[in-house]
Amino acid sequence: MNHGHPIERSRFLLAAAALGIGATQLGRVTAAAAAGTGRSRTTTAVRSVGGFDVIALYDASGPFFTTRQVAFPTATPVDWERAERLDPAAFGPDDQWNLDFRCYAIRRPNGRVILVDTGVGPAGSPASSWAPVPGHLPQRLIDAGIDTDDVDLVVLTHVHSDHVGWSVHPDGVPMFANARYVLQHDEIAALEAGGGEAMLRYLVDPLRRAGRLWEVSGATPLVGGSGGSDRCRSTTVRVVPTPGHTPGHQSVLVEGGRRQIAITGDVLVHAVQLVNPDVGYRYEDDQEIARVTRQALLAEAGSRHTLLATAHLRQPFVTAPSPGRPRHR
Template identity: 50%
Template structure:
């Protein structure tokens, strides 16, 4: 069984799809980080640095399961011929991870795509020339702002992902925050991309946030003000990150992260929401 977190009626399951090095040095990705900040990040997440000093990423999706249904957050790096094949360690293992969690693709009723980067949409659509949604009964949720910015983000995903989802009548465009059928809600967290979104599940005083690329490295968790070179709007990304991390002080915010070594991190906000 993959790693999971139980929060009230919800089970949040980390679904591994692969791991490998980032395509550029981490100091280029975070040019403003100091030596002391890197040292602190390496103590916090030593697994993010491999023996050759490369930034080592995990690639994972998350399932949120309750008696109200199954929501999948992101769709990983995908098969060998998927859109992430040029840089990510494909083929991904998401189908095997789903099977290990007892989830059939047909059981998924909602897929939340946090954003349109290739390592987050890889299993959304499969089949090459006979493209079809991999999760046949799911509504795929995407922010309208993300779809409208596709030509700036990655135009190849129009034919590879969005057009097949539209043809199957599975794409649903959102305008900001929205409740989820299976519980929890989508939060608009723009900045990394124009329509980046995360998922928040509340259970009493405790919450879990599936962050997408709001957090890609521990240095951002320790220093959320740091700009990431691959954010399309660094200032909006900072505001989104700080709002999430500095949420209500009561209880624990569990962070479900796609790229850090550990899939779940407990975070206690030090300051009230801004």
């Protein structure tokens, strides 16, 4: 999400234990997590696609810095009602929007991992002026049995500070030593066109210097189609451009067998945009492009029964509404 407005960190209530979600919303729970507190916030939700595991990695949680009506000005009472049924934990008192900050790992049968987004980061990260830092991604990776050296690709859906926080150390050394970092050319070009100097200095320049930046243009296959076991040969992972939230925003599609998962980044940031894709988010870079992108992605996902993996909803996986199901009363 965009976050042009600083926020009092005291507004973020970091008591993760108080933020439980129903166990029925979770997939397989890792043994390590199950041995923990038993609260769902510390468990790891996993969905499998053709032999690949898509693992939700909860980094942080907190209330947004404006009311939900300010963030989504065109949402109607009916939209809110339907959204609350779908993602009730996002609804706090006094019109408060509670949101998660989540990353995803895609673990292949060979043990290698694609990480999608890197969260709000540690104390002092670029997101720390407004987001609930430190995030918990390093512990979540351990919980999921993922060593940082196992990660060979890091996809950054976009360069907002709550999606890149655990990418590089403060001295600029990449946190995932064996990984190439995938960014759309348009995203970098937008930074370079003006106003993005801080993020260029913090993220892009160090990755370039380390030879770790993989700048792609448009839809790009990352994994699949060859190698691996027969069962997994047809499973593919690719990035697709989903502009609007930012100019070079991208999403990740994992496809194999009969199931597809779309890791959407910030194409939708609240369930209200799932029940009504026309509802714009105030801090989108280009609201019209974002709306068209959201409609197209959700229509495609609905017709293919694609599971959505979002960064900010309070549940890690949601089903896209099927086409034909009325979005408005």
